[in-house]
Amino acid sequence: MSNSSKPAPGTADQMIEAGWYTELSPMWPGQGLTLKIKDILHRAKSDFQDVCVFESESMGTVLLLDGVIQCTDKDEFSYQEMIAHVPMCSLERPAKKVLVVGGGDGGVLRELARYPHVEEIHMAEIDKMVPEVSKRFFPEMAVGFSDPRVTLHICDGIKYVEDSPADSYDLIVVDSSDPVGPAEVLFEKPFFEALHRAVRPGGIVCTQAESLWLHLDIIKALATMCKEVFRGGSVSYATTTIPTYPSGQIGMLVCAKAHAGEREGEDGKAEGAAPLDPRTPRQPEPGPLPALGVGELKYYSHEVHSAAFVLPLFAKRALADCLTFQ
Amino acid sequence: MSNSSKPAPGTADQMIEAGWYTELSPMWPGQGLTLKIKDILHRAKSDFQDVCVFESESMGTVLLLDGVIQCTDKDEFSYQEMIAHVPMCSLERPAKKVLVVGGGDGGVLRELARYPHVEEIHMAEIDKMVPEVSKRFFPEMAVGFSDPRVTLHICDGIKYVEDSPADSYDLIVVDSSDPVGPAEVLFEKPFFEALHRAVRPGGIVCTQAESLWLHLDIIKALATMCKEVFRGGSVSYATTTIPTYPSGQIGMLVCAKAHAGEREGEDGKAEGAAPLDPRTPRQPEPGPLPALGVGELKYYSHEVHSAAFVLPLFAKRALADCLTFQ
Numbered sequence: 001m002s003n004s005s006k007p008a009p010g011t012a013d014q015m016i017e018a019g020w021y022t023e024l025s026p027m028w029p030g031q032g033l034t035l036k037i038k039d040i041l042h043r044a045k046s047d048f049q050d051v052c053v054f055e056s057e058s059m060g061t062v063l064l065l066d067g068v069i070q071c072t073d074k075d076e077f078s079y080q081e082m083i084a085h086v087p088m089c090s091l092e093r094p095a096k097k098v099l100v101v102g103g104g105d106g107g108v109l110r111e112l113a114r115y116p117h118v119e120e121i122h123m124a125e126i127d128k129m130v131p132e133v134s135k136r137f138f139p140e141m142a143v144g145f146s147d148p149r150v151t152l153h154i155c156d157g158i159k160y161v162e163d164s165p166a167d168s169y170d171l172i173v174v175d176s177s178d179p180v181g182p183a184e185v186l187f188e189k190p191f192f193e194a195l196h197r198a199v200r201p202g203g204i205v206c207t208q209a210e211s212l213w214l215h216l217d218i219i220k221a222l223a224t225m226c227k228e229v230f231r232g233g234s235v236s237y238a239t240t241t242i243p244t245y246p247s248g249q250i251g252m253l254v255c256a257k258a259h260a261g262e263r264e265g266e267d268g269k270a271e272g273a274a275p276l277d278p279r280t281p282r283q284p285e286p287g288p289l290p291a292l293g294v295g296e297l298k299y300y301s302h303e304v305h306s307a308a309f310v311l312p313l314f315a316k317r318a319l320a321d322c323l324t325f326q
Numbered sequence: 327m328s329n330s331s332k333p334a335p336g337t338a339d340q341m342i343e344a345g346w347y348t349e350l351s352p353m354w355p356g357q358g359l360t361l362k363i364k365d366i367l368h369r370a371k372s373d374f375q376d377v378c379v380f381e382s383e384s385m386g387t388v389l390l391l392d393g394v395i396q397c398t399d400k401d402e403f404s405y406q407e408m409i410a411h412v413p414m415c416s417l418e419r420p421a422k423k424v425l426v427v428g429g430g431d432g433g434v435l436r437e438l439a440r441y442p443h444v445e446e447i448h449m450a451e452i453d454k455m456v457p458e459v460s461k462r463f464f465p466e467m468a469v470g471f472s473d474p475r476v477t478l479h480i481c482d483g484i485k486y487v488e489d490s491p492a493d494s495y496d497l498i499v500v501d502s503s504d505p506v507g508p509a510e511v512l513f514e515k516p517f518f519e520a521l522h523r524a525v526r527p528g529g530i531v532c533t534q535a536e537s538l539w540l541h542l543d544i545i546k547a548l549a550t551m552c553k554e555v556f557r558g559g560s561v562s563y564a565t566t567t568i569p570t571y572p573s574g575q576i577g578m579l580v581c582a583k584a585h586a587g588e589r590e591g592e593d594g595k596a597e598g599a600a601p602l603d604p605r606t607p608r609q610p611e612p613g614p615l616p617a618l619g620v621g622e623l624k625y626y627s628h629e630v631h632s633a634a635f636v637l638p639l640f641a642k643r644a645l646a647d648c649l650t651f652q
């Protein structure tokens with residue numbers, strides 16, 4: 001039984017058989033979610049990746065990039081709310097200027113737009129086909145692009161961050177796909193050094209950071225690197241449940257830049273203001289945004305925020321040395 | 327594309343194709359986890375169900391009952407630890423006598439055996455093939471059967487509970503499969519009335535209670551019924567993450583029986599001692615059990631316990647009227 005006729009992972013083409021789609025990837029070998037297809041709505045090759053949209057029987061409309069699920073109508077709110085509101089509500093003062101790297105579906109923009117105190121929301125997305133497809137097939141996510149505070153930059157996110165003035169953002173959200181293909185560089189040290197430079201002291205960089213159940217080694221390496229880059233600040237990890245991501249869970253690494261007065265003492269310990277502890281929310285839960293037709297939150301609350309940082313023992317032990325707060 | 331050649335759900339036979347197994351069920355239509363098979367180790371029809379064990383490429387050995395995943399080597403500890411330790415650590419006084427209904431794989435027994443203060447552990451399992459298969463293929467779970475305090479009763483769990491003396495258990499864990507097939511009756515009111523009678527005042531009944539993402543209606547109906555049966559006590563809901571269960575999450579309903587002095591006042595409200603709030607652990611985290619070769623906990627901690635009761639907003643709103651504490 002070990003020789004399989006199942007198609008190898010790759011483009012969506014290879015993963016759609018007889019009316020069912022199976023999400024296979026070298027990132028989670030030997031397993032995958034299977035969804036029944038009602039209708040394939042869009043198939044195209046962009047300059048960067050394979051883009052596919054289909055209507056599923058159980059999860060509404062589904063977006064695949066290089067054959068991997070990015071979001072579905074039914075559960076996207078969990079990821080989008082958590083990766084936006086966990087860092088936004090952790091900040092010591094309300095964010096005014098925020099940047100999203102990737103996230104071309106617009107869902108994180110929609111969540112950031114809930115905060116009246118935000119003045120500028122920038123998005124650096126490399127692939128112009130993603131916002132186009134989202135506007136056409138995912139109007140509830142793409143609504144984020146309609147907020148007047150949003151500017152979409154179609155460009156290389158790394159270069160955009162490198163070219164940003166130092167200390168210029170209260171928050172940067174890195175809403176990337178997995179570290180294979182175009183997003184691979186978004187998990188490497190030069191990019192995190194650029195992020196650290198671009199965010200203000202006391203500000204936060206929050207990045208998509210895979211699943212504790214599948215990728216503990218990747219998370220450990222990423223957190224170890226971030227702890228070095230955000231020296232004097234803090235690195236923490238939060239999770240959310242989401243049925244259509246591999247293992248049903250995804251996490252985010254929350255990296256806070258040291259406060260301005262902070263520096264490393266002779267004993268290697270930070271001196272000055274204590275680093276930001278993101279486990280306690282400080283800003284109010286955001287409300288609906290009637291101007292864009294955005295309703296109440298569906299996943300995030302302050303209670304959910306704090307609980308999201310509580311890790312199961314196997315993960316807590318594995319990450320003990322590389323997280324500041326857990 | 328909407329006419330599918332995928333086999334209909336049913337036995338494991340129908341779900342194993344070309345070296346891959348896909349978990350399809352009317353309980354989660356249009357979706358399912360797919361696992362690559364290395365080797366099929368066991369296939370049989372018991373008196374009650376289709377029993378299959380296979381070696382998977384990514385999750386170790388897998389047990390299927392009627393084609394549905396019951397446990398895998400890689401993630402069983404999450405479910406077994408949480409359904410045992412959340413109620414055990416919630417109790418106001420250490421449990422001495424506990425009952426498991428179902429749970430024939432032995433994993434919950436292994437977890438209950440960690441507590442030195444437990445004197446008797448009874449299991450009522452309807453299908454003798456499940457413990458047999460577990461002893462043969464899942465030695466790390468079946469180790470629970472070796473504890474001298476354990477008595478295995480191969481019988482109808484409902485009848486066993488009905489025949490138990492009133493107020494006789496500190497805790498009853500209902501470790502059932504889904505409410506289709508042999509376990510259907512384990513989700514119905516007569517069974518919960520029998521459970522309520524058999525557990526002592528202030529004791530807990532903790533039952534497997536599906537996924538918030540897939541079965542909010544089932545959970546709502548179950549919790550509403552339990553709130554009626556456990557009048558004067560409390561009904562709460564906790565979750566755990568587990569990649570090989572549908573949606574990657576499963577929950578448990580934690581029902582505490584009213585304390586002895588408690589009764590319903592004229593206004594319909596309970597009088598006497600406040601009902602047990604299971605969100606706060608009261609008993610120490612259990613340690614390893616060297617006599618059986620059982621190591622440290624891998625998932626459960628007191629922190630994880632309290633966080634498990636924090637529900638995402640969509641679920642909190644849906645269950646607001648039928649849970650006592652959330």
